Amino acid sequence: MKIAIAQLNPTIGDLPGNAQQILEAAKQAAAEGARLLLTPELSLCGYPPRDLLLNPSFVAAMGVTLQQLAQDLPPNLAVLVGTVEENLKAHITGGKSLFNSIALLEEGQVKQVFHKRLLPTYDVFDERRYFEPGLQANYFTLDNIDIGVTICEDLWNDEEFWGKRSYTVNPIADLAIIGVDLIVNLSASPYSVGKQQFREVMLRHSAVRFQQPMIYANQVGGNDDLIFDGCSFAMNRQGEIISRASGFTTDLVVVEFDETQQDLKSATVASPFASEDDEIWQALVLGVRDYARKCRFSKVVLGLSGGIDSSLVAAIAVAALGKENVLGILMPSPYSSEHSISDALALSENLGIKAQILPIANLMQSFDRSLADMFAGTEFGIAEENLQSRIRGNLLMAIANKFGYLLLSTGNKSEMAVGYCTLYGDMNGGLAVISDVPKTRVYSLCHYLNRDREIIPQNVLNKAPSAELKPGQVDQDSLPPYEILDDILQRLIHNHQSADQVVAAGHDPVIVDRVIQMVARAEFKRRQAPPGLKITDRAFGTGWRMPIASNWFALKNAYPAKASPTPTLK
The missing domain is CATH 3.40.50.620 (HUPs)
Known part of the structure; x- marks a missing residue:
């Protein structure tokens, strides 16, 4: 199976423009023979939307745009799109009214929706202000391959790597227990000096620990004070980088999952940064x-x-x-x-x-x-x-x-x-x-x-x-x-x-x-x-x-x- 990573640069709130970016990436991915396309966290609305999420008309428009996008996508291509979904039980449980979600679009429909489980509330993040955490491990089956879905922070709670837990659950460990074949992480991870090297070390630890091939798709671009570097990448079970997208620019890379080896095959690897100044x-x-x-x-x-x-x-x-x-x-x-x-x-x-x-x-x-x-x-x-x-x-x-x-x-x-x-x-x-x-x-x-x-x-x-x-x-x-x-x-x-x-x-x-x-x-x-x-x-x-x-x-x-x-x- 060929899997494409769309490293997108959304504009916050530009639902039609962001949907068009996803659609164009989908057409390119389909032309390259991909069966699945990954897009970043909240790719439909851009990250971080902040208090736009408190506007019901904005949330409603996102839902309409998502449905239209599903109908416009090329046939025979499944696409994971970052969006929000309403929490219909909020009035009963007293929880937040929204989930930070990933929607699986295929055959003109929204087939499944997965919710982010770990919600950061440190540094520039304030997701508990808007979102209710998901409570279950997320995965779907495509062409007999079980694909685990995680969203950004879900990746950042390995107690062996950190020496502690910041949250009560580790979504990566839960997916390994289920026995998925591949784990994808859809992120909007802001840039800071040296962060890409740290991400790769962290992901390598999880890939080796759980013997899981992993794909990391990250947003790129500047939104207000935040800069997103992209640098999306994929890792095999041995923790080796088999593909990396370019930094600080939109990109689309295609990797292949070998069903026989149950692992990712080597693909294009963009060079790392020459220096911190670079x-x-x-x-x-x-x-x-x-x-x-x-x-x-x-x-x-x-x-x-x-x-x-x-x-x-x-x-x-x-x-x-x-x-x-x-x-x-x-x-x-x-x-x-x-x-x-x-x-x-x-x-x-x-x-x-x-x-x-x-x-x-x-x-x-x-x-x-x-x-x-x-x-x-x-x-x-x-x-x-x-x-x-x-x-x-x-x-x-x-x-x-x-x-x-x-x-x-x-x-x-x-x-x-x-x-x-x-x-x-x-x-x-x-x-x-x-x-x-x-x-x-x-x-x-x-x-x-x-x-x-x-x-x-x-x-x-x-x-x-x-x-x-x-x-x-x-x-x-x-x-x-x-x-x-x-x-x-x-x-x-x-x-x-x-x-x-x-x-x-x-x-x-x-x-x-x-x-x-x-x-x-x-x-x-x-x-x-x-x-x-x-x-x-x-x-x-x-x-x-x-x-x-x-x-x-x-x-x-x-x-x-x-x-x-x-x-x-x-």
Whole structure:
């Protein structure tokens, strides 16, 4: 039996468009002799649909679209389609009104429907808000082959692999007990750095443990802050990858199940990513391209400071949308260095984009005059520095509004973490492209871009980072060196280490305490930031749910390292 994997890029809520994608993949699969086509989790509506699921008309329309799709599919092809189904017993059991489901379409009908059993409620996932878990193992028989069906999270609960169980059941083990011939997993698994390697190791463990050939079909594309890398693959009983789809692009691959050997035969295997920088670059380019396309923007604008962050964002934008669709705006102030202009112009020439210079000195003077009486007797400080950023932000927003461009903000994760950014200034924008990219990784990505020829001007890479909001300013006037800052942030944000643990790793306790305070104080800024593309397992986006008004970080140093849960504070 030939089985096709359709690695699709749905647009959330576009039921007719998504159905057409499935139909076109089905026609291609049928032309290649496939008997079964796999599509990703919620392929009909796109993942994650979030509160669209609370709209009864949306759910009803999905059902109508599913029935029509079943009638339109090629004959002699069975198709697994990700959809939702109503929980008709919800009013009796008190459960959720929907299931996250996979429908088996064949011969013009919905033959069977299978429900997701494990519903994640961590990081960016909130499926318990909408769905009731399925209670039984899912499988169907096609041409005398028993095929087990699992949906995304159903794969992620092997107690031998994890050393624990996060849920009471293991759907893979249940299917092995039943004795199915093959297990498929239909996923919408968001990207983070190194996740594909982890998926393959995890799936290999299950394939070998249960002696089950397994096929993993994953969604691809960008939906809001989430990026889906695809990288669908198939594994034989020995845990060997016999097929892999390309990353960060739609694809259709066909594998063959040998009934005699009861195993999958070798097929096309796409190469893995060359490096972490390679995969991050591809993820960011796809994220920008899809965010613009799915929000119906064709052109973008961004501020070019001559710094490394805006240089990287401009390069990403060009790769995503084409140089003719990217506009760079240079807005020098009296504090801007000569090289900030020349470096920005060199970058625009390297990328082939249009650049416009809008000096802001006169605007700064106007603001100074307007605020002269109010600020009389005070010293020049943060308020005056931030006015420059806010003037630039206003100009960029005006250009975006006037011409219908998407404004890209250029702040990195290190800055977002500690609040080294200006509300209503450099934080303005419709998409924060590198807000999950630490400063040290920004440099790494730029060196990766320059591996064959100079794209990012060498002076941009060599000079000390600076916001240039006052004479002679550099970032390290306000922040620790980025190598130190990023390591502290990695330990605090990603590894959930305590201050004592970070200090024990070799960091200055004064710096650690200062960074912790900065992260806490900047929460109100992050709450007002544009959506940012997620590339790590702990991004400042959907999965970051910190309170703004909180005293924990301010009070924590009053607690001894091994204090009781409720110490008495003096």
